[in-house]
Amino acid sequence: xxxxxxxxxxxDVIDWIADYYERIETFSVLSQVQPGQIRASLPxxxxxxxxxxxxxxxxxxxxxxxxxxxxxxxxxxAFFPANTSGPAILGELLAAGLGxxxxxxxxxxxxxxxxxxxLDWLVDMLGLPIKFKSDASGGGVxxxxxxxxxxxxxxxxxxxxxxxxxNQRGCDGRLVAYASSQTHSSIEKAVKIAGIGFRNLHLxxxxxxxxxxxDALARQVKQDRQAGLIPFFVCATVGTTSxxxxxxxxxxxxxxxxxxxxxxxxxxxxxxxxxCPEYRYIHDGLELADSYCFNPHKWMFTNFDCDCFYVADxxxxxxxxxxxxxxxRNKASESGAVIDYRDWHIPLGRRFRSLKLWFVIRxxxxxxxxxxIRRHVExxxxxxxxxxxxxxxxLTAPVPLNLVCFRHMGGDTFNQLLLDGLxxxxxxxxxxxxxxxxxxxxxxxGQTYTAEHHVHKAWQLIQATAAELESK
Amino acid sequence: xxxxxxxxxxxDVIDWIADYYERIETFSVLSQVQPGQIRASLPxxxxxxxxxxxxxxxxxxxxxxxxxxxxxxxxxxAFFPANTSGPAILGELLAAGLGxxxxxxxxxxxxxxxxxxxLDWLVDMLGLPIKFKSDASGGGVxxxxxxxxxxxxxxxxxxxxxxxxxNQRGCDGRLVAYASSQTHSSIEKAVKIAGIGFRNLHLxxxxxxxxxxxDALARQVKQDRQAGLIPFFVCATVGTTSxxxxxxxxxxxxxxxxxxxxxxxxxxxxxxxxxCPEYRYIHDGLELADSYCFNPHKWMFTNFDCDCFYVADxxxxxxxxxxxxxxxRNKASESGAVIDYRDWHIPLGRRFRSLKLWFVIRxxxxxxxxxxIRRHVExxxxxxxxxxxxxxxxLTAPVPLNLVCFRHMGGDTFNQLLLDGLxxxxxxxxxxxxxxxxxxxxxxxGQTYTAEHHVHKAWQLIQATAAELESK
Numbered sequence: 001x002x003x004x005x006x007x008x009x010x011x012d013v014i015d016w017i018a019d020y021y022e023r024i025e026t027f028s029v030l031s032q033v034q035p036g037q038i039r040a041s042l043p044x045x046x047x048x049x050x051x052x053x054x055x056x057x058x059x060x061x062x063x064x065x066x067x068x069x070x071x072x073x074x075x076x077x078a079f080f081p082a083n084t085s086g087p088a089i090l091g092e093l094l095a096a097g098l099g100x101x102x103x104x105x106x107x108x109x110x111x112x113x114x115x116x117x118x119l120d121w122l123v124d125m126l127g128l129p130i131k132f133k134s135d136a137s138g139g140g141v142x143x144x145x146x147x148x149x150x151x152x153x154x155x156x157x158x159x160x161x162x163x164x165x166x167n168q169r170g171c172d173g174r175l176v177a178y179a180s181s182q183t184h185s186s187i188e189k190a191v192k193i194a195g196i197g198f199r200n201l202h203l204x205x206x207x208x209x210x211x212x213x214x215d216a217l218a219r220q221v222k223q224d225r226q227a228g229l230i231p232f233f234v235c236a237t238v239g240t241t242s243x244x245x246x247x248x249x250x251x252x253x254x255x256x257x258x259x260x261x262x263x264x265x266x267x268x269x270x271x272x273x274x275x276c277p278e279y280r281y282i283h284d285g286l287e288l289a290d291s292y293c294f295n296p297h298k299w300m301f302t303n304f305d306c307d308c309f310y311v312a313d314x315x316x317x318x319x320x321x322x323x324x325x326x327x328x329r330n331k332a333s334e335s336g337a338v339i340d341y342r343d344w345h346i347p348l349g350r351r352f353r354s355l356k357l358w359f360v361i362r363x364x365x366x367x368x369x370x371x372x373i374r375r376h377v378e379x380x381x382x383x384x385x386x387x388x389x390x391x392x393x394x395l396t397a398p399v400p401l402n403l404v405c406f407r408h409m410g411g412d413t414f415n416q417l418l419l420d421g422l423x424x425x426x427x428x429x430x431x432x433x434x435x436x437x438x439x440x441x442x443x444x445x446g447q448t449y450t451a452e453h454h455v456h457k458a459w460q461l462i463q464a465t466a467a468e469l470e471s472k
Numbered sequence: 473x474x475x476x477x478x479x480x481x482x483x484d485v486i487d488w489i490a491d492y493y494e495r496i497e498t499f500s501v502l503s504q505v506q507p508g509q510i511r512a513s514l515p516x517x518x519x520x521x522x523x524x525x526x527x528x529x530x531x532x533x534x535x536x537x538x539x540x541x542x543x544x545x546x547x548x549x550a551f552f553p554a555n556t557s558g559p560a561i562l563g564e565l566l567a568a569g570l571g572x573x574x575x576x577x578x579x580x581x582x583x584x585x586x587x588x589x590x591l592d593w594l595v596d597m598l599g600l601p602i603k604f605k606s607d608a609s610g611g612g613v614x615x616x617x618x619x620x621x622x623x624x625x626x627x628x629x630x631x632x633x634x635x636x637x638x639n640q641r642g643c644d645g646r647l648v649a650y651a652s653s654q655t656h657s658s659i660e661k662a663v664k665i666a667g668i669g670f671r672n673l674h675l676x677x678x679x680x681x682x683x684x685x686x687d688a689l690a691r692q693v694k695q696d697r698q699a700g701l702i703p704f705f706v707c708a709t710v711g712t713t714s715x716x717x718x719x720x721x722x723x724x725x726x727x728x729x730x731x732x733x734x735x736x737x738x739x740x741x742x743x744x745x746x747x748c749p750e751y752r753y754i755h756d757g758l759e760l761a762d763s764y765c766f767n768p769h770k771w772m773f774t775n776f777d778c779d780c781f782y783v784a785d786x787x788x789x790x791x792x793x794x795x796x797x798x799x800x801r802n803k804a805s806e807s808g809a810v811i812d813y814r815d816w817h818i819p820l821g822r823r824f825r826s827l828k829l830w831f832v833i834r835x836x837x838x839x840x841x842x843x844x845i846r847r848h849v850e851x852x853x854x855x856x857x858x859x860x861x862x863x864x865x866x867l868t869a870p871v872p873l874n875l876v877c878f879r880h881m882g883g884d885t886f887n888q889l890l891l892d893g894l895x896x897x898x899x900x901x902x903x904x905x906x907x908x909x910x911x912x913x914x915x916x917x918g919q920t921y922t923a924e925h926h927v928h929k930a931w932q933l934i935q936a937t938a939a940e941l942e943s944k
Contacts, residue, residue: 003490006489009558010482013566013569014479014483017569018475018479018482020570022475035581036809038582039589045593047833048838050835050840051834053562056830056834056835065582067581082571084571086473086478087481087525088568089482089569093564094488096560096561096564096565097489098544100540100544101554101776105507107543108540109505109539110538113509113514117510121517121518144616147820147821158667168670170667170668170672171642172643185820194665194666195630195642195667195668196642197639197643242799304822304823321661321665323664325713327903327914328657332507347619348619349554349769349776351777358528359528362523363473363522363528364522365519366520367520367522368522434798
């Protein structure tokens with residue numbers, strides 16, 4: 001592709017994206033295609049000769065768009081958001097254009113140093129403990145996802161408790177990890193991957209706000225020690241996936257400290273709220289955590305993937321993941337004066353992801369980011385009030401931030417039908433969970449362009465769809 | 473960012489990238505900054521108020537570019553390439569613009585189906601065994617890197633041999649994995665992560681072409697069984713990192729089959745060569761492999777990250793990595809008619825990476841891709857001939873494809889000084905390895921825009937720098 005062609009095709013793609021956001025509300029939020037429908041529209045064999053870029057871009061409209069679930073629609077209230085923004089998209093573009101691979105400091109010093117710098121900025125921006133900064137004993141690194149971050153935390157914890165032995169000789173089936181019954185499924189996945197075995201993940205019961213019960217944790221640890229097992233890792237959550245519960249770190253931390261357990265705090269969804277001083281309480285007690293992560297790719301306008309993972313002791317993480325073959329040796333690494341991020345995560349290679357994060361922080365500024373976070377929380381709180389005021393719906397969990405769990409009084413089947421009806425309408429997208437054995441709808445406000453009228457229309461549609469179902 | 477602002481800033485970034493490629497040869501290929509130099513140029517605190525996009529883009533030139541090692545320079549001959557192209561960059565841009573998260577089929581059917589489709593195409597394009605196709609028992613998935621792909625292969629192998637027990641109860645320290653002494657370091661990393669322990673990775677000696685010795689493998693497996701250990705996994709390589717050696721799959725496969733070992737074939741670098749029928753011999757014997765991967769982000773003009781990972785039996789991979797919490801349940805998944813790629817890799821979330829791969833395959837066409845691969849091989853072969861004809865330099869390994877391992881006759885210290893001198897000149901970038909306990913330079917041709925004159929100039933510079941060193 002010549003330079004001139006790149007300029008022209010590039011403009012076309014930029015315009016395509018701008019047009020896409022202008023017409024995004026005309027699409028069904030949840031794609032309505034049937035399994036196999038997209039593949040059926042694609043040619044069965046790849047082209048022998050190259051095709052014009054224009055043709056390919058046309059086919060995006062024809063063959064791809066029908067199969068898109070529009071995560072960036074302001075009517076997307078499902079799961080947790082994976083929001084983005086103009087500066088993030090352009091940061092990703094620039095990273096792709098530069099095409100550097102930052103596995104070692106020397107393979108692009110700016111890729112490493114900007115990342116360290118921006119992750120240090122974020123410690124201050126969220127008011128996190130300074131031990132997570134790179135000029136203390138810790139440091140931050142961008143991971144693809146909280147799943148990978150939690151895995152790295154678990155591996156470092158395994159390394160610490162077995163004093164390198166699990167790394168050398170493998171696991172012995174006695175290590176036990178803890179999480180609450182509401183903890184994200186990635187912890188179970190990590191425990192399986194790390195050779196701990198999922199039966200050695202002991203799930204702790206929660207209180208009536210869906211928060212991990214510290215007394216139950218302490219009891220279980222004691223019991224496991226008596227049974228000859230080796231407790232070593234606890235994952236606490238700031239903003240659980242089902243109900244946005246915030247585990248009591250102030251009580252969990254001292255238990256972990258006393259028992260010598262690694263405390264990982266997964267704030268993937270809700271950590272971003274700490275940009276606003278009034279929500280910093282969600283991190284109370286984080287001082288005793290060994291590791292922490294939150295996802296700018298969820299709620300901080302930075303497109304997936306961008307999880308920020310912090311450790312209090314970077315030495316143990318590096319010891320866990322470092323392998324040094326001859327072909328990666330270089331003077332900068334051997335001087336000890338630089339960070340080689342390849343030793344901070346699972347893959348060897350890595351993109352220049354801090355660029356988009358830097359773009360977002362600079363373009364919005366701290367105040368700009370706070371503005372949008374506050375707006376989302378306010379809209380969710382408004383929605384929660386409407387639910388509370390209704391005689392047909394009820395809240396099923398507290399609403400600390402931007403997720404509302406609610407249900408119609410009509411029972412599980414009714415709520416499942418209600419969910420299906422809403423999602424099939426294409427006008428919004430919601431997902432569900434189970435809380436106290438009840439089928440519950442989740443309404444999460446976090447898409448960049450969601451405004452009050454979107455939330456208001458959503459509530460009207462929910463009420464109307466329910467009324468229609470009631471009348472059947 | 474308004475639509476109009478996005479269009480304007482987007483054009484600016486597109487032009488910035490086009491300009492960058494036009495001036496890329498004016499930069500030092502290897503960044504010459506000192507540790508900490510980039511950070512020192514950045515403000516210590518993030519901005520409270522947002523800044524103009526223009527200012528941020530200006531700062532890329534001022535603060536970032538000095539710390540870039542230019543992977544996309546035609547004078548980049550280091551490591552393995554991580555090449556890219558116009559259509560790949562624009563595919564990545566479009567994926568960022570759409571901002572979909574394809575963890576489940578339902579969260580964007582097109583993200584899943586295009587990926588399955590393009591990975592099936594690639595089975596045909598490379599002439600891989602059809603068992604790796606999605607309409608057979610297998611299937612392909614895009615991973616971030618071969619490191620992650622190898623880890624997934626190892627986990628599925630662990631699952632198979634322990635009949636789910638390692639997943640439930642953890643590892644027991646008796647599992648043994650095999651690779652050659654030349655296998656990529658990611659296998660050791662995977663073995664550590666999976667709780668196997670690196671002492672249970674038994675490295676098999678290589679022949680004088682740096683290829684794994686099947687007889688030595690068979691002997692070691694026998695010995696390990698006699699010692700009460702449980703052999704379960706072999707990684708063979710098509711194109712080793714140090715010397716581009718191609719392990720003899722035709723001899724390794726039958727050993728794995730007889731012994732019930734999972735055979736993973738890592739063709740991260742060289743697999744792409746099989747686009748050309750004349751190089752397909754590199755995959756001879758692949759029929760007996762359980763899993764396979766190659767990296768379009770190395771040598772197929774698709775920017776990092778894009779590793780294509782295939783399994784012959786998708787059921788075991790899914791069983792290994794699947795965890796199903798209530799909040800991810802949905803009708804499409806439960807129908808069994810769709811693929812949910814979250815169960816095929818470590819992270820839960822995922823970008824729409826098949827878009828850039830689709831763009832590249834369509835824009836170049838099979839013939840276009842072959843043209844560039846043949847050109848790279850031809851240039852490397854030319855370089856190898858120059859080395860051979862020289863009385864001061866020698867080849868240190870066979871040159872099957874596009875990597876030349878060579879050294880000056882002057883010994884290890886001389887070659888280290890030569891490497892340093894070349895890289896400090898900024899005019900090219902080479903890396904080294906150790907082969908037969910000798911310090912060896914690696915010259916890999918794989919950057920998209922590398923032409924004959926770049927290779928020729930490189931050889932002249934290498935000779936001139938050596939002559940200067942000789943005269944000191």
